[in-house]
Amino acid sequence: MTIDTPTQTVLYTLEQAIKTYRRLCQQNIDRVVDKLTVDQALILIVLDKHPALSQQQIAELVFKDKASLTRIIELLVQKGLLTRGMHSADRRKFELHLTPQGQHTLAQLTDTILLNQRTALAGLSEEELVQFHSTLQKIIANCSTPAPCA
Amino acid sequence: MTIDTPTQTVLYTLEQAIKTYRRLCQQNIDRVVDKLTVDQALILIVLDKHPALSQQQIAELVFKDKASLTRIIELLVQKGLLTRGMHSADRRKFELHLTPQGQHTLAQLTDTILLNQRTALAGLSEEELVQFHSTLQKIIANCSTPAPCA
DNA sequence: TATTATTTGTTGATATATCAACTATATTTG
């Protein structure tokens, strides 16, 4: 189609890039494990790396809502990939641990995760990536700034 | 928090940027119109610019599923911002038109849309934007390529 | 210590994303 972009800006392209990337990720995940979403995989990765974090902290880390975290974790527990136990110090919190099956699933995903990243960033120079990251950070800062006038 | 990013790559930052930008957009939309989502606003904009497009074509244009389009359009019709009439040539399709109220809502959004874009991209040089866009296009192309090996 | 305020996580409601199945209509083809 030869229709110009709706917003005429790169932000439209940004949206497209994320969607295309997530689609690639899901396709590659589907090849190695059954019925696991990109977001569920992400939470498995984060929980493995940072087992001491609370749900709230994980939510912040991956830019998700705590409500979303509750539901994703519930699904992971249902699938037998995660256990949710009492927290010793703070009874409001839970202790989250990957089950052996969760560890196994994660192990199967390791190569996929790398593949996804390498595929998406193929042919980009280190310098280009640094510049790209810098621009993204500027955009994030711009959008995070509290609005100038109420 | 001093925790490194989960994926160690810019793709994580990309996700963060989109989320932060969408949040900004929603906040600014909330200031001028009542109960309208970012996606609904986007569809209004696109329909106004391209009134002849089918739902399918609009879906492709904004990288959404046709099922999502059906539902978003339904909500816009419910809100009285859009009419859905018979298509003269092809009875599978619909003719979508903004109502006067839809036009009015869109007019109220015009400044907001510009504000969102300007806010997000403030302080970025033309050259930086061109480079940024180029990198995004490369990532999209990388992710769109059918996987090398099955 | 009793009260108040804050924090952690859950739940409900609504919107969107994705996939698959489905209907109705058009188009192609034999």
Added chain:
DNA sequence: CAAATATAGTTGATATATCAACAAATAATA
């Protein structure tokens, strides 16, 4: 023209995003 195929859009199921209201537990304070 009839049958097969393709296309447009809808609907159902499930997952996630967001917001608000909420319960339970903890922390702060008077």
